[in-house]
Amino acid sequence: MKIAIAGGHGQIALLTTKLLSASGHEVWGIVRNPAHTADIEAAGGQALVLDLEQADSEQLAAELSKRSVEAVVFAAGAGPGSSAERKLTVDRDGAVLLADAAWRAGARRYVMVSGMAADSFDPSSEDIFQIYLRAKSEADAAVRASELDWTIVRPGGLTDEPATGLVTLAESTGRGTIPRADVAWIVSRLLESGAAVHRQFEAISGSTPIAEALRAVEGPRVG
Numbered sequence: 001m002k003i004a005i006a007g008g009h010g011q012i013a014l015l016t017t018k019l020l021s022a023s024g025h026e027v028w029g030i031v032r033n034p035a036h037t038a039d040i041e042a043a044g045g046q047a048l049v050l051d052l053e054q055a056d057s058e059q060l061a062a063e064l065s066k067r068s069v070e071a072v073v074f075a076a077g078a079g080p081g082s083s084a085e086r087k088l089t090v091d092r093d094g095a096v097l098l099a100d101a102a103w104r105a106g107a108r109r110y111v112m113v114s115g116m117a118a119d120s121f122d123p124s125s126e127d128i129f130q131i132y133l134r135a136k137s138e139a140d141a142a143v144r145a146s147e148l149d150w151t152i153v154r155p156g157g158l159t160d161e162p163a164t165g166l167v168t169l170a171e172s173t174g175r176g177t178i179p180r181a182d183v184a185w186i187v188s189r190l191l192e193s194g195a196a197v198h199r200q201f202e203a204i205s206g207s208t209p210i211a212e213a214l215r216a217v218e219g220p221r222v223g
Contacts, residue, residue, distance in 0.1 A: 001020075001025045001026070001070050001071060001191065001192075002025070002026045002028070002067060002068050002069050002070050002071075003020060003025055003026070003027050003028070003069065003070065003071045003072070003073065003191060004027075004028040004029075004030055004048060004064055004067070004069045004071075004072045004073070004107070005017065005027065005028070005029050005030060005045075005072070005073040005075055006030045006052060006072065006073065006074045006075060006076040006094060006095075006098050007030070007031075007074070007075040007076025007077060008028070008029020008030050008031045008036070008040055008045065008047065008048070008075075009029060009031045009033070009036040009039060009040065010075050010076065010077065011160075011180050012075050012113060012158075012180050012183050012184050012187070013029060013073070013075040014029075014039065014040070014043045015043075015180060015181050015183075015184035016073065016075070016184040016187045016188055017029060017040065017043040017044055017045040018043045018044055018184075019184055019185065019188040020044075020045075020188055020191065020192075021043065021044025021045055022044060023188075023192065025191075025192075026046075026067075027043075027044065027045035027046070028045060028046050028047070028048045028067055028069065029043075029045045029046070029047055029048065030048045030050055030052065030076075031047055031048070031049060031050075032049065032050065032051035032052070032053075032054075033049075034047070034049050037049070048063055048067070050063060052076065052090065052093075052094040052097055052098070053086075053089050053090060053093075053094065055097070056097075057097055057100040057101045057104060058101075058104070060097060060098070060101035061100075061101040061102075061104035061105045062105075064101055064102065064105035064107055065104075065105045065106070069102075069105060069107045070107055070108075070109065071107055071108075071109035071110070071111070071191055072098055072102045072107050072109070072110050072111075073110075073111045073112075073113065073187055073191070074094070074095045074098050074099075074110070074111070074112045074113060074139075074143075075113045075187075076090055076091070076094050076095075077090060077091055078090040078091055084126070084128055084131045087128070087131050087132045087134075087135045088131070088134075088135050090135075091132065091135035091136055091139060092134075092135035092136070092138050092139045092142075095112060095139035095140075095142070095143060096139060096142045096143075098110070099142060099143050099146050099148060099150075100146075102148060103146065103147065103148060108148055108149045109148070109149045109191065109194075110143060110146070110148040110149065110150040110151075111150070111151050111153065111187050111190050111191060112139070112140060112143050112150065112151070112152045112153065113153055113155070113183065113187065114136045114139070114140050114152050114153060114154045114155075115132070115133065115136040115154055115155070116154045116155060116156045116157075116173075116175075116202050116204075117133070117154075117202075118133050118136035118137040118140060118154060119133075119137045119140075120133065121133035121134040121137055140152050140154075140200065144200070149194075149197045149198070150197070150198065151190050151195075151196045151197060151198075151199055151200070152199075152200040152201075153183065153186055153187065153190070153201065153203055154200065154201065154202045154203065155178050155183045155202070155203045155204070156173065156175060156176040156177050156178050156202065156203065156204040156205075157175075157176070157177040157178070158177070158178065158179075158180050158183070159177050159178070159179050159180070160179065160180060161179040161181070162179065162181060163179055163181035163182045163184075163185055164179065164182060164205060165182065165185065165209055165210055166182075166205065166206055166207050166208060166209060166210075167182055167186070167203055167204065167205060167206045167208060167209075167210055167213050168203070168204050168205070168206030168207070168208065168213070169186075169201045169202070169203050169206075169208075169213045169214065169216070169217055170201060170202060170217075171200070171201055171202070172202060173202040173203070173204045173206075174204075175204075176204030176205060176206075177204060177205060178203055178204050178205050179205070182203075182205065182210070183203065185210050186203060186210055186214070189210055189211060189214055190214065193211070193214065195214045195215065195217075196214055196217050199217050201217050
């Protein structure tokens with residue numbers, strides 16, 4: 001499979017690239033900084049240098065089509081210390097841009113790495129974290145409204161601990177943490193298995209193997 005990951009230099013993206021490339025998939029990490037190319041290549045992928053905040057849908061779709069991309073992952077984020085404006089232009093608008101471009105390019109599979117409890121944001125607040133939640137919530141809603149084969153993963157607090165392979169997945173898990181490495185395993189498994197299309201769920205560390213937990217994701221389809 002040929003896969004493009006937006007935010008290709010992020011930790012989850014690089015871990016996912018390693019897993020997918022080791023399984024024989026062709027992975028393109030979308031980054032705006034060409035200096036990140038070496039890290040993506042070290043993980044087994046290739047860099048697609050393009051700034052999501054400057055590109056339009058047609059431009060991104062052309063790049064995806066050129067590489068015959070079949071599936072996309074949104075793992076981008078404005079990052080700690082970024083402005084409220086960039087929470088919206090990256091975390092929200094970048095995700096919407098990728099969805100539209102994927103549709104234009106014929107890449108129907110879309111996996112979104114979102115955030116826990118994103119829909120709980122306070123719309124009247126100017127707090128940066130509330131704006132981040134708003135950005136994630138609105139991005140998720142736009143993806144759910146698309147005709148793509150989407151899955152939305154909302155991980156809890158992210159840690160740098162080694163992967164355990166054991167998780168709890170549910171529409172609402174309650175607070176918890178999860179290693180980035182386990183999120184990467186979830187994303188990789190979703191792409192390789194085709195599981196959980198039109199499902200949205202939270203993810204924290206737990207006691208169920210990832211493949212089993214994905215098979216058991218239940219509840220009404222969203223969107």
